[in-house]
Amino acid sequence: MELLQNILVGLLLLAGGGFAFFGAVGVLRFPDVYTRMHAASKSGTVGSGLLLLAVAVYAGDLGVAIRCLAAIVFLLLTAPVAAHLLSRAAYLAGYKPDPSTRLDAYGPALRRQRRSAAAAENEPG
Incomplete structure (x- = not known):
């Protein structure tokens, strides 16, 4: 059983390190801040x-496992929000x-928001 646990821990460490490595490569190679942010946030969350x-698997202790799972949930909830902001x-x-980005969904929405804010500001009342 200990051998299986060590193999599982090794595979998880390799996978986590691989995600972190490829995220770092993405940060260095991607062309703009948005694709770099995507690479950093996704790989950082999954890798961590x-x-x-x-x-949690290596410790074999329920208290450590609960803390690790709580940290994973915290990462899954906060990292995407931070990257978005x-x-x-x-x-x-x-x-x-x-320029190779095909879709700028935020630009038209931002312009509509600014137009409606300006219209609301100019209304008498």
Whole structure:
């Protein structure tokens, strides 16, 4: 049983390290802030989650496993929100997507929001 546990821990560590490595490669190679943010947030979340899962399996203690699972849930809930807010701040600061980006869904929505805010501001009342 201990051999199987060590093999599982090793596979989880390799997978987590692989996600972290390929996320770092993506941060270095992708063309703009948005694709880099995507690579960093996705690989960081999955890689860290796999590493924490390896810790939980290796420890074999229920208390450690619960703390690791709580940290994984925390990462899954907060990392996408943080990446979204950073990307939105970059867009509002004027960082344009790479020209190879096919869809800019936020641009038209932002223009509509600004037009309706300006119209509401100009209404008498």
